[in-house]
Amino acid sequence: MAVVPHRIAVLALDSVVGLDLGTPSQVFGTARTEDRTPLYTVEVCTPGGRPVRSTAGFQVLPEHGLELTRTADTVIVPGIHEGTPLVDGAVDPDVTAALRAAHDRGARIMSICTGAFVLAAAGLLDGRRATTHWAYANRFRQLYPGVDLDPDVLFLDSDGVLTSAGVAAGLDLCLHVIRTDHGSAVANWSARRCVVPPWRDGGQAQYIERPIPRAADASTAATREWARQRLHEPVALRDLATHARMSVRTFTRHFRSETGLSPAQWLLQQRTDHARLLLETTELTVDQVARHAGFGTAAALRQHFHHRVGVAPTAYRRTFRRTP
Template identity: 80%
Template sequence: MSVPHRIAVLALDGVVALDLGTPAQVFGAARADDSAPLYAVATCTPGGLPVRSSAGFQVLPDHGLELLDSAGTVIVPGVHGGPSMLGGTVAAEVADALRAAYDRGARIMSICTGAFVLAAAGLLDGRPATTHWAHASRFRRLHPGVRLDPDVLFVDDGRVLTSAGVAAGIDLCLHVVRTDHGSAVANRAARRCVVPPWRDGGQAQYIERPVPRGTDNGTAATREWARQRLHEPVALREMAAHARMSVRTFTRHFRSETGLSPAQWLLQQRTEHARVLLETTDLSVDRIARDAGFGTTAALRQHFHARVGVSPTAYRRTFRPSSAPPSPASDDRGVVAPGGPNAPELSTATTA
């Protein structure tokens, strides 16, 4: 019998409880046909001391940082607050242990805000990475040398892998199982965990994008006027006329108040309106394309995928699972969608 691959989960103070349990659950469910364990997962902390979790309990580990010396994979779960997030730093002993593990050939992974720890340890410099979308702005300020992509579910950059927020850690762990042992093993592990073996799209479909509202003497009234007419063509000159401004002045004020050009803002509003209709109605995609002002299904699909990362039908399946798609396992083009039970094995992925 082969020796199980050793995984060390490094819990730091403020560890996110779900992230902490995800590796043991997913990798523990990965079994060969003869039920032999493929992974051995253990938890450690600096000094082997208890640490607080984000869920109001303490974690009492069996190991200290020496566990990283023999692990083939090291995983850093998310942390809630703490110096590694707030100040962009990490304890020297933790940074040294992570770098030593990487230098001897271990695979290094993070879940959610665990990316802050890897970045603070210098392991993400110049690399693509991701983290929870809600912390992307802070991450960029603290670690400008990292090529952050907050839209994806995970990033596989060889021996350094990062996942997006919280449950995306499941996607990353399943991706690693799939890479190590193939789709059949990963799919069985997913079934044991009662999760999909592959999720369409990325983190973008969950990101909240509130639209800033301007002052009463700016373009706010015109924005509200345009929102009520998303199903109609709305020209820039019409918006400017409604605001009683020249096109140039209106565009300048509009960008100052929203951070977007009028055309970009209209596209954003139409996409958000389409999202709401997909989530809350049973209207056809063709009808939603018209009601949201895209005109055609093809235009809706193009802009929706560019902004959200999935097709309108795939998005509806995520948020309204009881709504039947046009045909089994197909998107609104009638093409078989990726990510079903027989999804192709990938060696590198940026979205799941």
């Protein structure tokens, strides 16, 4: 059966952030089937099809106006550096109408960085969890108190409306979408083509400005790698702290500072990701996957997998097992 590419419309507004604008076409453009057929098409539109300025010193000359949003499967709003959505929350009524219409007909809606201001101004984030660049969190809360803002994460997926943190977090969000649509194998391939990690630990809390710790105490990276090699074994917090040659309290503080997660949360994330890969790429039974990923029992795997991924392991395997 021929693959019909998923159509993505990137809605660029004036003062669009250059990196945010290019991220969707770069990342989604690398997602292919086993025979190299593109899984996505990415096109750019602007209000009225007019040129808009970018923050990178060039103008965007689009081939489409807002009519592109009427047929796109996904609409992405990149970040903006300045303008009314950040200043007073105002957005072109035509943009608001286009975004709401796309959402109402079931299109996936996404924002990168400060593009969340545009979605919030259009009323699409009311009552939802969302994120944006940490540096603009206070302004966002002032303008949109009805949004449940979490500035510590890299991205959030809230029932078809997705937001990412600042700048490069757009890469993480796009890879998450590919992983959701087509599985880890395709997402990992895209990540390799873009020369980025397929999954970054923690959230943007680790990038917020804070005093730099002493070098001798700064890194838990070696211990994280040590733990990744032992996901199939019981690994306690004290084991991690001992490997890092720190007290449990000091290790926990530095670990959370570096990753944005507690050691327990991080281990669950790593084990769940490993279980996903095993379900996609091996014939191991669910019991065997549970043991290899460190959950111990199939019941524990099902509980944690459903909580973090949203489906049972067997349902996930049925969806993604044939993915190259």
